Amino acid sequence: MPLLAAPLCLLVYERRLAWGISLGLSLAALAIAALLLQRTLAEGVISYELGGWSAHWGIEYRVDVVNAFVMLVVTTIASVVLLYARQSVPGELYLGRIPLFYAMYMLCLGGLLGVTITGDVFNLFVFMEISALSSYTLIALSQERRALTAAYQYLIMGTIGATFLLIGIGLMYIMTGTLNMRDLAAALPAVTGTRTIQTAFAFIVVGVSIKVALVPLHLWLPNAYAYAPSAVTAFIASTATKVAFYVLLRFLFTLFGAGFAFGNMLLGGIFLALGLLAVFTGSTAAIFQENVKRMLAYSSVAQIGFMILGVSFATTTGVGAALLHLFNHAIMKAALFLALGCVYYRLGTVNITDMRGLGRDMPWTMTAFVIGGLSLVGMPLTVGFISKWYLVLGALEQGWWPVAAAVLLASLLTLVYIWRVVDVVWLKVPATQRQPRVTEAPPGMLLPLWVLIFANLYFGTHTTLSAGVAMQAADWLLGGGG
Amino acid sequence: MNALTALQLAFWSPLTGALLIVAARRHAAVRDAISLATAVTLFGSLLLLATAVFAGARPTLMLLEPLTGLTLQLTPEPLGMLFALLSSSLWIITTLYSFGYMGAHLTHGLTRFYACFALSLWAATGMALSGNLLTLFVFYELLTLATWPLVTHAGTPEAHRSGRLYLGMLLGTSISLLLLAIIWTWQLAGTLDFVEGGFLQGSASPVMLGMLLVLYVFGIGKAALMPFHRWLPAAMVAPTPVSALLHAVAVVKGGVFFILKVALYVFGIDTLTQLWSRQWLLYAAGLSILLASLVALRQDNLKLRLAYSTISQLGYIVAGTLLATSAGIVGSAMHMVTHAFGKITLFFCAGVILLAANKADISQMRGLGRSMPFTMAAFLVATLSVIGVPPGGGTWSKWFLVAGTLQADQLLLLAVLLAGSLLTALYLLPIPMRGFFSRPDVPLNIADHKVPPACLLAIGLACLGSVVLFFQADALYRIARLLLPGGAHAG
Numbered sequence: 024m025p026l027l028a029a030p031l032c033l034l035v036y037e038r039r040l041a042w043g044i045s046l047g048l049s050l051a052a053l054a055i056a057a058l059l060l061q062r063t064l065a066e067g068v069i070s071y072e073l074g075g076w077s078a079h080w081g082i083e084y085r086v087d088v089v090n091a092f093v094m095l096v097v098t099t100i101a102s103v104v105l106l107y108a109r110q111s112v113p114g115e116l117y118l119g120r121i122p123l124f125y126a127m128y129m130l131c132l133g134g135l136l137g138v139t140i141t142g143d144v145f146n147l148f149v150f151m152e153i154s155a156l157s158s159y160t161l162i163a164l165s166q167e168r169r170a171l172t173a174a175y176q177y178l179i180m181g182t183i184g185a186t187f188l189l190i191g192i193g194l195m196y197i198m199t200g201t202l203n204m205r206d207l208a209a210a211l212p213a214v215t216g217t218r219t220i221q222t223a224f225a226f227i228v229v230g231v232s233i234k235v236a237l238v239p240l241h242l243w244l245p246n247a248y249a250y251a252p253s254a255v256t257a258f259i260a261s262t263a264t265k266v267a268f269y270v271l272l273r274f275l276f277t278l279f280g281a282g283f284a285f286g287n288m289l290l291g292g293i294f295l296a297l298g299l300l301a302v303f304t305g306s307t308a309a310i311f312q313e314n315v316k317r318m319l320a321y322s323s324v325a326q327i328g329f330m331i332l333g334v335s336f337a338t339t340t341g342v343g344a345a346l347l348h349l350f351n352h353a354i355m356k357a358a359l360f361l362a363l364g365c366v367y368y369r370l371g372t373v374n375i376t377d378m379r380g381l382g383r384d385m386p387w388t389m390t391a392f393v394i395g396g397l398s399l400v401g402m403p404l405t406v407g408f409i410s411k412w413y414l415v416l417g418a419l420e421q422g423w424w425p426v427a428a429a430v431l432l433a434s435l436l437t438l439v440y441i442w443r444v445v446d447v448v449w450l451k452v453p454a455t456q457r458q459p460r461v462t463e464a465p466p467g468m469l470l471p472l473w474v475l476i477f478a479n480l481y482f483g484t485h486t487t488l489s490a491g492v493a494m495q496a497a498d499w500l501l502g503g504g505g
Numbered sequence: 506m507n508a509l510t511a512l513q514l515a516f517w518s519p520l521t522g523a524l525l526i527v528a529a530r531r532h533a534a535v536r537d538a539i540s541l542a543t544a545v546t547l548f549g550s551l552l553l554l555a556t557a558v559f560a561g562a563r564p565t566l567m568l569l570e571p572l573t574g575l576t577l578q579l580t581p582e583p584l585g586m587l588f589a590l591l592s593s594s595l596w597i598i599t600t601l602y603s604f605g606y607m608g609a610h611l612t613h614g615l616t617r618f619y620a621c622f623a624l625s626l627w628a629a630t631g632m633a634l635s636g637n638l639l640t641l642f643v644f645y646e647l648l649t650l651a652t653w654p655l656v657t658h659a660g661t662p663e664a665h666r667s668g669r670l671y672l673g674m675l676l677g678t679s680i681s682l683l684l685l686a687i688i689w690t691w692q693l694a695g696t697l698d699f700v701e702g703g704f705l706q707g708s709a710s711p712v713m714l715g716m717l718l719v720l721y722v723f724g725i726g727k728a729a730l731m732p733f734h735r736w737l738p739a740a741m742v743a744p745t746p747v748s749a750l751l752h753a754v755a756v757v758k759g760g761v762f763f764i765l766k767v768a769l770y771v772f773g774i775d776t777l778t779q780l781w782s783r784q785w786l787l788y789a790a791g792l793s794i795l796l797a798s799l800v801a802l803r804q805d806n807l808k809l810r811l812a813y814s815t816i817s818q819l820g821y822i823v824a825g826t827l828l829a830t831s832a833g834i835v836g837s838a839m840h841m842v843t844h845a846f847g848k849i850t851l852f853f854c855a856g857v858i859l860l861a862a863n864k865a866d867i868s869q870m871r872g873l874g875r876s877m878p879f880t881m882a883a884f885l886v887a888t889l890s891v892i893g894v895p896p897g898g899g900t901w902s903k904w905f906l907v908a909g910t911l912q913a914d915q916l917l918l919l920a921v922l923l924a925g926s927l928l929t930a931l932y933l934l935p936i937p938m939r940g941f942f943s944r945p946d947v948p949l950n951i952a953d954h955k956v957p958p959a960c961l962l963a964i965g966l967a968c969l970g971s972v973v974l975f976f977q978a979d980a981l982y983r984i985a986r987l988l989l990p991g992g993a994h995a996g
Binding site: 403404416419428438491 | 569571572573577639642643646650657660665668669672673676677680681682684685688689691692
């Protein structure tokens with residue numbers, strides 16, 4: 024459906040109308056995702072054969088708890104960010120390109136949803152490329168000149184990732200003769216001993232890891248996030264890597280099976296090491312950033328590390344914690360990027376030195392930033408705490424208490440870089456009086472921001488939806504359901 | 506009014522007060538009135554609640570259930586009531602003091618000051634009444650966050666630096682050690698609810714439980730056990746009422762309260778005695794007592810000296826708890842109260858001296874007793890209480906702590922406690938002595954009557970508290986007895 028909306032936006036080519044169409048459609052997608060999740064929770068799997076071809080030849084869409092959950096995250100963020108985009112986008116884009124922006128946005132959303140919903144690996148690749156190509160465009164649309172190089176960098180890295188993925192899928196097709204996930208899952212165990220499948224596995228894991236931005240394959244991410252328009256950053260940061268992460272889970276658990284991935288291929292150890300590396304390098308790099316958006320981008324690298332850590336446990340609690348963090352991180356990072364978007368909207372910059380004393384001028388925005396930041400640190404009563412709780416619990420269940428301690432130590436690094444901003448914003452006074460005086464962001468931008476902040480607090484205290492579903496989804500993945 | 510209503514009122518009144526203070530920011534008089542009214546309401550409702558709780562009632566208030574089986578809930582018990590009554594009664598006195606002090610000394614950001622004060626007290630009350638570890642942890646963190654704006658209140662670069670250290674150290678220890686300990690506890694026992702006699706016995710090997718105890722004792726950074734004490738001297742940059750109520754009472758006593766709670770209701774005294782790490786932690790506490798006293802001797806800034814003295818006295822409470830004997834526990838609980846009254850008086854006096862004489866260094870306070878006899882007399886009484894000699898309430902708490910070391914056959918620790926008291930006398934007594942018996946280097950043009958009367962009233966009340974605790978120690982002792990297994994009957 025969002026795919027249909029994209030050309031429509033281009034055809035209309037009128038700013039407000041394009042926005043209306045996009046918003047309407049993403050809200051509809053949100054409603055559908057919510058319904059789907061409700062049904063999968065009740066019934067298990069829903070399958071739909073596209074174009075009436077039977078599953079083995081045609082493209083099958085399959086929805087279970089896992090992807091319904093991810094779809095809900097993606098559509099929620101997409102809708103909230105769109106609400107925000109109406110006012111933020113004109114400040115950061117050339118006016119004539121705005122309908123193009125909405126078209127690309129819808130295309131990206133469509134691609135991401137396609138990736139999540141499909142039951143066919145080649146189809147998955149196609150949708151992944153749709154979303155990736157449109158996100159390159161979205162980043163390049165920014166008025167910042169450096170966004171072009173950032174988008175180019177992303178393009179190169181992303182294409183390498185996609186190629187790897189395609190090679191892997193090709194190899195699997197050679198060995199099994201099918202592209203349907205369910206058939207693959209059934210056929211793969213017979214041939215897992217072969218070198219071809221092992222190579223396919225390696226290609227797929229590396230390819231998807233680029234998309235996930237797992238250290239050391241994260242280099243595209245900081246620039247892309249830092250120079251893209253705020254709405255785009257908020258959207259991509261909380262959806263694109265998350266969907267790629269979902270793909271990783273899907274391949275690992277549904278297709279190859281946990282036994283093969285973690286038993287034969289020793290992925291547990293590799294992911295554990297890389298996850299820890301990501302957490303510490305990402306957080307440390309974040310501490311030294313001047314540009315706050317870049318800082319949050321590095322923080323995303325670290326947060327992805329947390330999710331990979333969760334996966335490396337290969338237990339219900341671990342994978343559940345990863346999925347839960349996927350949800351939680353999406354809402355807290357989106358909130359933080361939206362807050363920065365407000366700052367950029369009024370100030371025209373997000374350098375930390377220029378943000379001195381901003382707390383007085385933009386109290387609502389900066390209060391939101393503090394709450395979002397505390398959530399990122401993992402303060403109790405926020406979503407971040409719940410993620411950390413499960414992650415540490417997962418590590419302790421394995422008896423890996425150094426890992427548990429490392430997770431908590433990494434939270435301290437988070438505290439350092441978040442509090443650096445809070446310190447400057449609330450305690451310092453600006454070096455010179457700003458001309459003209461900076462005022463609070465318009466309500467149209469504050470409202471979506473506070474919706475997300477409220478979500479941060481709500482899901483930090485009422486976790487039946489997020490944690491409950493995440494745990495169920497993890498159970499489903501590990502149980503080999505699909 | 507029944508106990509549950511009193512609990513509701515006690516819990517919500519400081520938070521409501523904070524919001525009202527912000528709402529009344531344009532009217533200074535109304536705002537100040539609200540501050541005082543909130544403090545009185547809190548104390549009153551806690552008194553009502555306390556009578557029920559001491560009689561054996563355990564009302565429970567469920568706040569939230571963030572995770573299945575894991576709740577935020579309030580279940581007051583005697584120790585919590587003791588801590589809550591302590592901090593709320595001293596809050597009333599501190600509010601009086603603040604009217605005089607802040608009015609004369611600092612003028613900017615008073616609304617933020619009073620609002621954060623009320624929020625801090627809300628967090629402290631939440632800690633006191635908490636029914637499980639998670640609730641206690643949540644309010645512990647809130648207390649750190651709510652006091653941070655108070656520490657950085659002055660807005661100077663030094664205040665910012667101290668604020669960073671304060672926040673970094675308290676959040677650092679609590680996230681990396683304490684949270685780990687709590688999640689570990691949850692994983693071992695599957696519950697976090699406080700149970701009389703503890704709930705960890707037999708859930709893991711004594712070696713593991715010993716590790717867990719180390720995590721708890723050091724993770725609770727607010728107890729300022731060395732080497733995690735640096736935040737407390739740093740916090741002295743805050744205005745004096747903050748140092749007095751928060752950094753001699755609510756925050757630090759919150760820390761030792763947490764340790765007492767863990768010892769009594771998570772491990773249980775019987776389990777505690779079997780842990781290998783207890784002996785080492787006792788030594789750590791002893792070292793903390795001695796080292797902090799020695800550092801205090803070398804401080805010329807009065808507030809810094811008092812801060813190090815607090816670290817040393819907190820070591821007494823931690824040690825008493827870890828002794829895990831009946832006298833040790835009783836002594837710890839009593840010292841929590843008596844030291845609070847003594848130390849708050851000392852800080853009040855330090856603030857008044859700064860205000861009226863503009864002196865922060867001890868070396869300049871010669872002969873001050875001649876011109877400020879009332880202040881210096883109060884300082885003397887409080888000093889005696891902190892040292893542990895009559896007519897100060899500290900006499901009795903130290904009495905029981907010493908008895909505790911004898912009960913547990915910890916003769917080395919006994920020596921440390923006595924040496925600590927001696928050192929306390931060495932670093933505190935010279936101040937009033939020189940104040941009264943030395944001649945000032947330069948003639949001092951100050952007098953008690955230049956001090957705002959509200960401050961003098963507060964000093965008088967706090968000092969009176971110390972003396973009353975000496976003569977009427979029985980009530981306190983009976984409450985402390987309630988903490989012991991079967992104490993409800995024996996008391």
